[in-house]
Amino acid sequence: xxxxxxxxxxxxxxxxxxxxxxxxxxxxxxxxxxxxxxxxxxxxxxxxxxxxxxxxxxxxxxxxxxxxxxxxxxxxx
Amino acid sequence: xxxxxxxxxxxxxxxxxxxxxxxxxxxxxxxxxxxxxxxxxxxxxxxxxxxxxxxxxxxxxxxxxxxxxxxxxxxxxxxxxxxxxxxxxxxxxxxxxxxxxxxxxxxxxxxxxxxxxxxxxxxxxxxxxxxxxxxxxxxxxxxxxxxxxxxxxxxxxxxxxxxxxxxxxxxxxxxxxxxxxxxxxxxxxxxxxxxxxxxxxxxxxxxxx
Numbered sequence: 139x140x141x142x143x144x145x146x147x148x149x150x151x152x153x154x155x156x157x158x159x160x161x162x163x164x165x166x167x168x169x170x171x172x173x174x175x176x177x178x179x180x181x182x183x184x185x186x187x188x189x190x191x192x193x194x195x196x197x198x199x200x201x202x203x204x205x206x207x208x209x210x211x212x213x214x215x
Numbered sequence: 216x217x218x219x220x221x222x223x224x225x226x227x228x229x230x231x232x233x234x235x236x237x238x239x240x241x242x243x244x245x246x247x248x249x250x251x252x253x254x255x256x257x258x259x260x261x262x263x264x265x266x267x268x269x270x271x272x273x274x275x276x277x278x279x280x281x282x283x284x285x286x287x288x289x290x291x292x293x294x295x296x297x298x299x300x301x302x303x304x305x306x307x308x309x310x311x312x313x314x315x316x317x318x319x320x321x322x323x324x325x326x327x328x329x330x331x332x333x334x335x336x337x338x339x340x341x342x343x344x345x346x347x348x349x350x351x352x353x354x355x356x357x358x359x360x361x362x363x364x365x366x367x368x369x370x371x372x373x374x375x376x377x378x379x380x381x382x383x384x385x386x387x388x389x390x391x392x393x394x395x396x397x398x399x400x401x402x403x404x405x406x407x408x409x410x411x412x413x414x415x416x417x418x419x420x421x422x423x424x
Contacts (some may be wrong), residue, residue: 149405150398154310155376155383168392176422179293183410183418185301185306188377189261191358194351197290201273205255205280206247213234213243 145174154183216242218249222298224290231287245318250297251280254301261302265309265378267320275312278303306377313334313380320379321389361411372397 150156151164168174218226228247233243258279263272280303290300313319321419362370375381383401387394412418 146398146402148378149269149402150383152405153293153373153376153401154245154306155381155386155401156247157382157384170372177375179295179422180409180418182293182299182303182407183295183378184405184412186295186302186363187358187417188408189257189302190351191308191355192260192264193355193364194256195260195263196273197255197276198269198273199250200270201259201276202248202251202255204273204329205277206244209281210243212285 144196145177148174148177150186152178218246221249223253224292226253227283227287227290230284230318234276234284234287234373236302239343247280247284250283254298257298258301258305261305265306266312271312275305275308279308282308287381294423304342319381321375331408358412358417359416361415362409363408364411365404369400369407373404376401399412 145201147156147160154166168178171203220227221229226246230243230246230250233246248367257274259272259276262275262279263269266272266275279301283301286304290297293299366374371390372386375386377382381389383397384394387391387397390397409418
């Protein structure tokens with residue numbers, strides 16, 4: 139079996155902390171390796187849960203309408 | 216139509232369809248409003264923690280929702296669902312923003328709130344969002360307890376990458392440590408967190424069949 143070259147770098151990749159040259163190597167590998175894709179999915183979930191662990195900030199009340207207006211304007215143009 | 220009854224994947228699919236077709240009516244408004252009600256706080260909170268100013272966090276939030284709606288047809292439900300997808304778009308956008316800046320925050324960790332302080336964004340409330348449900352509060356607390364079990368150095372390295380958008384090379388320079396040490400802290404720390412989250416049933420151990 140060919141040794142998997144990338145699992146060591148997956149945590150750094152998920153955090154966006156690798157240099158760009160490495161990213162494309164990992165992305166090529168992920169396209170072919172189901173095991174690493176599953177690991178990637180798990181690490182993505184870890185990063186998401188890290189975000190959920192923090193105290194949430196309530197956005198300004200007007201932001202909802204700004205977001206809606208922005209998307210509708212872009213869709214109509 | 217009552218969009219609140221849809222699951223996240225169906226909501227995103229409908230947004231994708233509405234965005235391509237007749238977008239002039241009220242339907243798209245309502246669907247986006249529903250998406251915002253589900254993920255607006257999450258997106259804004261991540262952006263605010265990373266860029267640390269309210270105006271830029273709002274700008275990023277608007278941009279993230281625009282991108283999400285434009286790419287809604289590429290969404291594939293994974294184990295962490297649409298929240299994880301939205302969080303990913305937010306982090307990418309905020310990383311781009313931070314990397315354009317010449318000065319970035321240096322004192323960041325991933326434990327809350329003692330290490331980092333919650334009052335670092337002027338004008339923003341220091342308390343956790345009171346609108347959060349009891350369940351969300353419990354979930355956050357349980358996650359924080361897991362994170363606290365990591366050694367401080369690992370939390371710091373992960374925090375600098377996560378919230379400061381620093382690369383591993385930059386973290387090594389900032390902390391004056393060998394690159395290999397930083398890579399190892401991030402790798403070991405994130406794997407440890409994954410294993411703890413599996414043990415505590417936040418994420419599944421095996422892929423669905």
